[in-house]
Amino acid sequence: DEGKVNPRSVLFICLGNICRSPIAEAVFRQVVKEKEQELYDKWVIDSAATADYHVGEPPDNRAESCLRRHGISSGHIVRQVVPEDFEKFNYILGMDHENLKNLKRFAPKKTACKMELLGQWDPEHELIIEDPYYGGQAGFDTVYEQCVRSCRAFLEAVE
Numbered sequence: 001d002e003g004k005v006n007p008r009s010v011l012f013i014c015l016g017n018i019c020r021s022p023i024a025e026a027v028f029r030q031v032v033k034e035k036e037q038e039l040y041d042k043w044v045i046d047s048a049a050t051a052d053y054h055v056g057e058p059p060d061n062r063a064e065s066c067l068r069r070h071g072i073s074s075g076h077i078v079r080q081v082v083p084e085d086f087e088k089f090n091y092i093l094g095m096d097h098e099n100l101k102n103l104k105r106f107a108p109k110k111t112a113c114k115m116e117l118l119g120q121w122d123p124e125h126e127l128i129i130e131d132p133y134y135g136g137q138a139g140f141d142t143v144y145e146q147c148v149r150s151c152r153a154f155l156e157a158v159e
C-alpha cells in the first residue's frame, strides 16, 4: 500500500546535483550491483539538488570523467528535490550540513524519511563530503573515494 516506504530506497542530495550526489548515486548503484544483481533490482536509487541552478543538465564533466576512470557511467539528469521525495525514499543522504538544512525546507511537517549525512557511514570517519565545484580533479577523486567507503558501509548497515 502507498503508506509504506520501500526500505531499499535512497536519494543522494547535494547543492547542485552535478558533482557530489551524481557520483554518490553512480557509486552506490555499482556497489549494490557488485553485491548481487537481484538485490539491485529491489533498490530504488536516485539523486537530486537542493538548488535549481542546473536542473535539466547532465553532471559536471569533472564528475563524469572521474566516474569514467573507474568504469562507471552516470546517465543522470539534474533534478531538484520535491516534497514527494520524502514519502518515496526511506533515506535521503546529504553531503554536508548545508545540504541537510536546505533539504528540510522541502520536507512535509511529518515524514518518516531518514535525512542524514552519507559520510556518517565512512569507516575513516570523514563525515563531510566537501563541495569540489571551485577545485580541480583531485577534489572529485576525494569525493569518489569517500563515496565508495561510505556507500559500501551504508549497504552493509541497511541490508
Ligand SMILES: N#Cc1ccccc1-c1cc(NCCCN2CCCCC2)c2ccccc2n1
Binding pocket: 015, 016, 017, 018, 019, 053, 054, 131, 133, 134
Ligand atoms: N554557492 C556556492 C558555493 C559555495 C562554496 C563552494 C561552492 C559553491 C558552489 C557554487 C556553485 N555555483 C556558483 C554560484 C551559483 N549561483 C549562486 C547564486 C544564484 C545563481 C547561481 C555551484 C554550482 C553547482 C554545484 C555546486 C556549486 N557550488
